[in-house]
Amino acid sequence: MRPQRTINRWATGLAAAAVALAVSGAAAQAEPQRGGTLNSTLWPEPPGIVIGINLNAPTLLPSTKIFEGLLTYDFQLNPQPMLAESWEVSEDGLTYTFNLRDDVTWHDGEPFTSQDVVYTLTEFIPEVHARSRPTFARAKVEAPDDHTVVLTLEEPYGPLIRSFDAIGAPIVPEHVYAGSDIRENPVNRSPIGTGPFKFSEWKSGEYIHLVRNDDYYLDGRPYLDEIYYRFIPDSASRALALETGQVQLATQNDIELVDLGRLEAMPHLEVTTKGWEWGAPISWLEMNHRREPFGDVRFRKAVMYALDHAFIRDNIFFGYAKVPTGPIHSSSPFYTDDVVTYEHDPDKARALLDEMGLTPDGDGVRAEIGLLGLPYGELWDRLSQYIKQALGEVGVEVTLEASDVAGWGSRIANWDVDMSTTYLTTLSDPALGVARSYITDNQKKGVLFTNTAGYSNPEVDRLFAEAASEPNHEKRLEMYHEVQKIIADEVALAWLAELQWPTVHDAKLKNVVRNGLGPNDNFAEAYFEQ
């Protein structure tokens, strides 16, 4: 079923009907209602709101309401229709054919056609969208008619089908951008998209205001009249604003985890950790394999045994985390838990260190190393302090190194560090978000979020490379399971926590998190229960 699949409007319609039946059988679901203003927090104020030109997290939240992708993805990251009502992937995995909706118009009234898609994939993305540039560089893009787009590949590329969301490939209007300097185009401050909400106003230091797109192609949608994304610089004020009902939505890092218990207990608020499946962030302790003693797998294993992952989950992340088992996030369809795991066992850690010849000196110190913590605030400071203490217990003396964000990034990118903490989104497909941290030829000095640890294993390189271009899903699964086993066994990185970013919303606000994009969905279906 997987590689070659055709989904059309009717099929999804049937599926939706089945879901609706199942739900109505359980409880009388209220009809979605029109109207209402949604106030959401947004912090920090984004530098811009055109995805691609900017890819910072705060850019995405408002921008995904304005721009849409050809597809979107459910919680299991299966593709769902958006601007493309159906699609087909050829048996050999080389040809992707998208049938576009014919009832879509841009916010300025111009009709949406296949030319816009071609422009986006061949001009816009290669010019500005640094993350998706390599993905679409593999494809030849053609438009046989106004509502069909065909992508042709030289060799199969597994992650491609998961690359058409509004974040990875936001479709932009050709008639606005063609022939202009994309980055300098004045329209970037008041963007034009196809989404259910139109840009209205950006009041610097205060809010971004979106209003309902009355000509949206789905009947009766969106339900909300307008959305305000309000910039509130202090996490305590954001929590307070949720408590008092001044805002109805906050997500990602907007709320300090320590406040969540209090908010969750309030009857008018709901907290969910679903909806970040496409991002799937994992935090880890990165050890520089180029330096001793980190090059020795026994040392890295000792570190894993020395850390109490349950303590980290419960006391640092206040329960809003899962214990990771390896490089792939447990919400990913490619995940397996069939790997070596590391229970908290300081004695095992000491034994491994003894075996390496790292015996305690007079003060009980076996090794002295530095730790450069992610300077993202107090939670990450506590994480560093915990690591220092846990490793100290097995005789590894850790010196904490302070830094600002720029210094942190430079040192890691230039491999000038012993150990560091970080977190990274592992994205919709291991080839996009996981391989980058482990494969040998992605050791790029001076570039952040590459294989900065310096891990290298030819077998892992081979598996990642073959899995990326393998058209058969089952075979990809096998390879990724194999990769997870090897990497977990070699402790390429000391994974600390799968972050469970919470989304806090007013209990009356429905359909906030309804697929794998969560709060980055277009909110066409979101509504307030009266």
Add this chain to the structure above:
Amino acid sequence: MSFLKRFAENRGALLGLVILAAIVFVALAAPVLSPTDPWATQGRPLLPPGSDFVLGTDMLGRDVLAGIIHGARISLWIGVLSTVVAVVIGVSIGALAGFFGGWVDDVLVRVVEFFQTIPSFIFAILLVAILTPGLTSIVVAIAVVTWPPIARLARSEFMSLRSREFVEAAVLSGVSRGRIMLAEVLPNAVSPLIVMGSLMIATAILTESALSFLGLGDPNRISWGYMIGAARTVFRQAWWLSVFPGLAIVLTVLAINLVGEGLNDALNPHLKGRIGLER
């Protein structure tokens, strides 16, 4: 004798001395008073004061009292060290300017004025960030922003002493300039400098606490300012995390100020509270 008597007459100064002595004792005896690592988890997180922990525990279950005891070391150490550095810089520059006068004085006065024009706290923040936060960078930053008043004081003292007879006599008898400055002039200028220096320790402790509060402290050493800053996100739920370290700062700074004022009254009654006012 008269100095001690005058100092002892000031009851505030005596009280300050007693408090300060107690704090110094705590700082010196910290490893004995609280033998465990102040960073180590000791109990359940966020226990209120009273329970097994007199002052409660923080978000990682660390003993707040242990943090305060060990924090005393870093606060006093940074206060004293940065003041010593500032006094050395300030006295050197002030002495040169005051003793030699002329163009040397002109140039050095311009330099001092320039440093007084730089917004000092922002400058300190910048220095710490650039030198990467740590004990050394904090000491350097505080010293760099606090030496100018010392230089001004030293300059005026040296200037007035320069024209005194015993100095003129030494110059005429061919004693080297450096020797005169160190052996003849400095001892006579020292008492106002001691007073100002003692008050600067208090200011330095406050500056260190503000830097640590903003997250620019030495990450390997627990300090009072850091404790307050780290507890900011929970201070509505766990007041004890902010209140007790704050009290420790207030008590220390208060004690040093009282002692400094006592010294001032005892050493040079003419200076009356004119100094140490800039922060």
Add this chain to the structure above:
Amino acid sequence: MRQLGFLVGWLVKALVVVLAITILNFLLIRLAPGDPAIVMAGEAGAADERFLAQIRSDFGLDRPLLVQLGIYLKNVLTLDLGQSYRNQRAVVDMLFERLPATLLLTGSAYLFALVFGPLLGAIAAMKARTVYDSALMVVALFFYATPIFWVGLLLILVFSVQLGWLPPFGMQSLIPVEGTLARTLDILRHLILPAVTLGLFYVAVYVRLTRASMLETATLDYVKTARAKGLPEWRVATAHILRTALLPIITFAGLQAGHLVGGAIVVETVFAWPGIGRLAFDALFQRDYNLLLGVFLLSALMVVFFNMVTDILLRVADPRIGSRA
């Protein structure tokens, strides 16, 4: 004519100082470790050299240091402080956007301190060595010895968390209230706690300064003469002592005015006040060079400006100063 010469001299001096500060800050920040381009590229999820190179050339980070300095100085002269890396907006715009909030906060705190400080100080001096004096001085010493941020946290705990009287954060309600009057009142309510926090320290300073200065003046000959003439004590205090005693207060107030922005950093952080101080702090952690330089330049300009105002005021208050210079 002499006044004009004074002004020109001041302007030249101010210009030199500003130039020196600009150069100093520029060099300091550029010599710091850490490459903003790497983080910008990283956060944009764009791990490739091409993007890095583009960011560097967009912001001139790939030019030699001296060339960057030259360009910066030339632009400063035309009031173009460049673009903020992080926000992709003109630094001048961002500064002016935040300036009113900081001026409101520091101005209120300053006013608060200048009213209550000398007043309480004068009372303490007139009642010297009484129980009022001691009580006032103990309180003053307490606030003088207390970290500003801690006072702020305590005030929030008492007046916002416990009593619920005043808002703990921000400059206005999240969803702004309608109407000019209502909006003004809303801002005032938010202003009270941070302004008092920032002001209390300076109140303490002025109380101590005024008392010391007045007691010192009181021993001067002409005051003794006035007393001997049988003038009532309050006339002596106000007409003779306070006027002379004001000089050190004016001097200090003037020197300190320019430094208020620095002091505001901590308070703006505690109260999430959207001013320059907070902007500086954020810019520092993001290594937003141009923005940081802008904040520094602005604060230094304020110091220079207020020093000049102080000089002029002192000349007015005490004409002897002018002839001495």
